[in-house]
Amino acid sequence: MSDQDTNLTPEAFTDRQKAVLDCALQLLVEGGEKALTTAAIARAAGCSKESLYKWFGDRDGLLTAIVARQASKVRAPEALNGPFSRETLIRELYQFAENLLQVISSDVSLALNRLAIGQASRGDATLGQLLLKRGRGRIGAQTTLLLKEAMAQGYLKQSDAGSAYDVLYGLVLKDLHVRLLLGDQLKKAEQDYAAAGKQAVDDFMKLYAASTE
Structure with missing residues (x-):
C-alpha cells in the first residue's frame, strides 16, 4: 500500500x-x-x-x-454534540438509510464491488479490504457512535452498539446489493429509497427503541 x-x-x-x-x-x-x-x-x-x-x-x-x-458519498450520521431528541435520532437514521441505498445501488459502487470480487477470486483481496475499511468500516464507525449516544440518552435499549449497527445495516440493504450485483433489473417501484429506508429504520426502532413507560 x-x-x-x-x-x-x-x-x-x-x-x-x-x-x-x-x-x-x-x-x-x-x-x-x-x-x-x-x-x-x-x-x-x-x-x-x-x-x-x-x-x-x-x-x-x-x-x-x-x-x-x-465511500464519502455515503453521509453517515455523526455523534451529535450535546443532548438531542428522539425525533432527531430518527431523522438522522432516515437520511442515512436513504443515502446508503442510493450510493450502494449506483453503477459506480456496483462496478467497484464487482471488481473487488473478481480480484478476490484471483487471490488479490486488496480492493476488497479497502472497500471494507474505507466504506463499510468508516460508515459503521460513525453510525455506531450515534447509536451509542442514543443508548446513553435512553432512546435505545442498552445493547452493544456495534451489533445494533449490524442489524440496522442488514435491515436497510436486505438482499438488494446481492441482487444488483447479480444483474437483477429492479422495477422502478422498488427503487423508492426514501420509503425503503424509512421502513428499515422503523423496523430497527421496533427492535431497539427503549420503552417510554
Missing part, C-alpha cells in the same frame, strides 16, 4: 482532485478494470500523469483515493 494511504481522507481532497477521482470512477463503470490506467484517467480528467502521482502516489494510492471518494 502507498505511503500516502494515511493522508488520503475525503475531507482533504480538493475540488480538482474530486473531479479527477470521479472521472476515474466513470472510467471503471464504462470499461472495467482495464480502463483504469493512469494514462486513461489523466486523459479523461485533463491532467498529467505527474499530477496523479503527486496527488495520490502509486497505483495502490490512487485506488485507495478512488475508494475513499466513493
